[in-house]
Amino acid sequence: MKSKIILLGASAMLLIGCTVQNVRTFRQQVKSPQYKDKYVEFMDADETVVTSTYHTLFTKKADGRYVFRQFFPETEQITNLTHYAADKEIEHGLHKKWYDDGTLITEGYYLNGKKIGTWYHIGTGTGTYIDGKMEGKWERKNEKGLTKSIYQYKDGKKDGPFMVYDSLGVLTNEGVYKADTIFSQSNIEHSAKLTQIPLFSPCEGLSGKEAKDCANSKLLTYVYKNLKYPSIAVENHIQGQVIAQFYIESDGQVTEIKINNGLCQAMKDEVTRVIKSMPRWSPAIKDGKPVRCLYTLPVKFKLEG
Structure with a gap:
């Protein structure tokens, strides 16, 4: 079986097309009898095991639906729970x-493959889906329970008044969206805007988008050359997206590496190792001065064959 590490640079954050481990990729996995009882404690009484592997559990419920679960195997922390209809293809349920x-x-909940009712997303908050599209008020709160932002949606697009608040709950920006485009806004904190994002090995003689694209390309090359697909992940058919976050300090050093979604400990350790080995970056610039900045690096691991 061949392994591949896929990276795609875009904008200030590297965005990688997400390959979430789901029922479709699950079918391609080799059944693992030695793990048949590994996750039985997570099953409901009406479920029977279809397949259980090092990091996943696929079951069938008495009503004919299927349930897919994925875990961080070393701690058995569940990371994905998806219900499917009887055809094993369409999301249906929690x-x-x-x-x-x-x-x-x-x-949130799916109905015949479409999101419905109240959903929560860590990045956009809580709101409603109608026929698979965001609709009405979506509110995001911070860890203290204070509102961070309120946006209105219509047919899946931002449409209507919006408000953004600081960590103390003070209004910092408000305005109006029309069809996902800002129509008007006020109270903008211009000082909060970066004049330059952090760059990995900036390219001489380039500026703006060209400089950013060149630096991203160098970063991708560096990661691709140094990152290895862990053998335990290959052996157990673990693939998907590892999401890393770290700070670029004002002197360009990489600090405070955190892996939010590591898939397994070996993948988590490998991505951390490569990030730790990075040379100094060119820091972000705000108001003409270098500043500390948070950076997100998703890396997609994919098995072929």
């Missing part, structure tokens, strides 16, 4: 996702 530390990322 869906939840967690980071490796148990932090809830997403929660």
